[in-house]
Amino acid sequence: MSELQKDFLFVLVKSLSTSEKRQFKLYVNRLGINVDAKFLLLFSELDKMKEYNEDIILEKKISSKQQLSNLKAHLYKQILVSLRLNPSHQNNRxxxxxxxxxxxxxxxxxxxxxxxxxxxxxxxxxxxxxxxxxxxxxxxxxxxxxxxxxxxxxxGRAEELIRQSSEISRQNSYATKLSNLSLKLYSEMLTHGYIKNDEDRDKILELFDRKTAKIDLKKLNFTEKLWYYKAHVWKNQLLQDYKYTLKYAYQWVELFHQNPEMIKSHPVWYIKGNTYLFKILFLYGNVQRIEESFETFSNVVKSEVFVHNENSQSLIFLTYYNTMMNLYFIKGEFFKGVKMIPELELKMTKHRDKIDEHHFLILYLKIASMYFGSKNYHDTIKYGLKIINSKGNVQEELLFHTRILILMAKFEAGLDEDYDDFVKNTMKFTKKMKNPSELHYKIVNFFSEINDNNPADQVAAFKEFGRQLEESGKNQYDKRTLVYIDIHGWIKSKLRNVDVIEIIKEKVKVK
Known part of the structure; x- marks a missing residue:
């Protein structure tokens, strides 16, 4: 995998479908002089390889070491030219x-x-x-x-061109401002995460208000409205204001449904808009709305007019399986969800090179959570460790909550052998986090103390911790910490001595 990531040409060759390879060979052989061209020999050799190995290329004397870099660059360009001519890659732009x-x-x-x-x-x-x-x-x-x-x-031509040029310039100015703002907010979410205090909140609001002060929604066309809704979604995500995140995610998707011809031009943003809509509906526990919106989305992306390429298919894969698993979670159908995991892992292997590591780790967390709900604690720990042992740059909150899920699984399974060491390592990790909250420490301290208590004291500890979580749930800055893993639902199930599935079903009924 590491070698594959290092060599862009090899990744490109391996991404080609059978028809794309056939077209490329026809394209380069259109002139007789290309039959034995070195770049075509290089292509054939790369196509045979399962892993990139430069030594094989040099051994077969396809190129000298000094010329190989130029030869690879030439092949890369020729493949792109061939793909550009392929009807399947044609779009409006x-x-x-x-x-x-x-x-x-x-x-x-x-x-x-x-x-x-x-x-x-x-x-x-x-x-x-x-x-x-x-x-x-x-x-x-x-x-x-x-x-x-x-x-x-x-x-009259000069006046017409001047008018058109001025109008487009104004619209492009709006689009630039809004796209810059959207990107900035998205970057904030990835690098610093959700707001943790009033100072963070004021900083985001000041930035947003300053950039949107002179923008009138009524004067915006499709593209500017799209960026406008995106910016509002990401702002409210950062602020953890889910009511308005839902509002603007819905408007984002509806913008496409009101302009269906734009779905073909911007398939990625149609998928992304629905992804955010499904996420927020999941937080609200609105099963009916998710299923209705999900059905509409599925019908659109399965239609012949939708752009089907590797990129869109990978994003549809993520949206489909994340939403399906979320539906299993809010319905409490863990055993049904577990049956889907082999199929999911097979698809994950297929899309591995098209999706970033963070999204794969989120899927691993959901798989681990699904196993926890179905009382398979050993597989919960197994998939949780895949996240913790990941060598990439993993978000702190994801790592923290994965550790908590593993501690829940170890407690339920009675795995005492390395429990205390894992708690100590989790506390060390928490102290190294950029901005750990008081709630983070409360959660770790709870797991540090609960395992050594006798059964009677454990009940008291669960009650006290449940009370603390109730209080934390009222704090707007602790919302996100309680969203990743439903630790509160687990605590309630322990106190009432019922399955966590029953707690989930009660929540959905109330919502």
Whole structure:
């Protein structure tokens, strides 16, 4: 895996489908001189390899060590050119740029009227698809042609181009501001996590208000509205204000349903919007709304008009299985969910190279939680350790709650052998966290004390800890800590001596 990640060319070759490989060979063999071209020999050799091995390439004398880097770069470019010609990779943006390229060629040949005809038609399509960046480039080329040559279309033409250029510039300015804000908020969420105090809250609100002060939603087109809703979703995620996260996630998705032609142009953002919507509905425990929205989403992504490529399929995979597991969780159907795990792991292997490590670790946590709910504590620990032993840059909250889930499993299974050591290591980890809260320490201290208590004292300890969790649940900054793992539900099940499934079903009924 490490070698595969190091060599981009090898990853690209291995990502090609059978039809894409066939097209590439036809593409490079269109001229007889390419039959024995070294880059084609390199392609064939890489295609045979299961793992990248540069020594084999050098041994077969396909290239010298000094020339290999240039040969690989040339092959990489040729594969991309071939893929660009593949109909399965054509989309509106590529087609518009192709027409702009054609018009540029005609202009350079002095065929100005023909160039303007293509530009005008392409511009209309770009504006209809809200591809304003491309439309802006088209208008700039139109200005060049109109200002340099007498095309007899200048009457009223200058005013029209100036008006279009000014309007697109204004819209692009909004899009830039909102996309920058969205990216900044998303970066904050990844690097610092959710707000932990009033100072964090004020910082986020000040940033958001400053960037959106002069933006009027009524004047925004599709793309700007999309960024506007994204920014609000990420802001309210950071603030842990789930009511407004739900509101703007819903508007994000509805924006696409009101403009269905845009789903084809922006399939990733359609998937992402639904992903956030399902997550927030899960936090609210609204089974019916999740199932209704999930059915609509599934019908759209399965339709023929939806863009089906490796990227969109990987994102659909994540959204589908995360949502399915969330439904099992809020229904308390752990044993049913466990049956899906072999299928899920098979799909995880298939999509391994297309999805970042963090999303895989989230799936491992859900698998571990599913095993815990079905009383398979050994597999809970097994999958929890996959997260803890991960060598990547794992979010602190994910690591903390994985450790707590493992402690819950060890307690339930009566695994005392390394329990105390694991508690001590968890406390050390907590102290090293960037901003551990008082609740983090309370949770670890509870597990530190509970295992040594006799049964009567354990009941008292569970009651006291349950009371502390009730109080923490009222603190807006402790919300997220209690969302990852339903430790409160587990405490209630222990006090009432019932299965945790019963507690979950009661919660859903109330919600």
């Amino acid at each position: 590529i087609q518009l740029r192709e027409q702009l390229d054609f018009a540029t060629i005609l202009y350079q040949k002095g065929l100005h009227k023909q160039a303007l005809k293509i530009l005008d038609k392409t511009k209309q399509s770009a504006l209809e698809l809200d591809e304003k960046t491309i439309a802006s480039e088209i208008i700039e080329l139109e200005k060049v042609i109109e200002s340099q040559f007498i095309t007899r279309s200048i009457d």
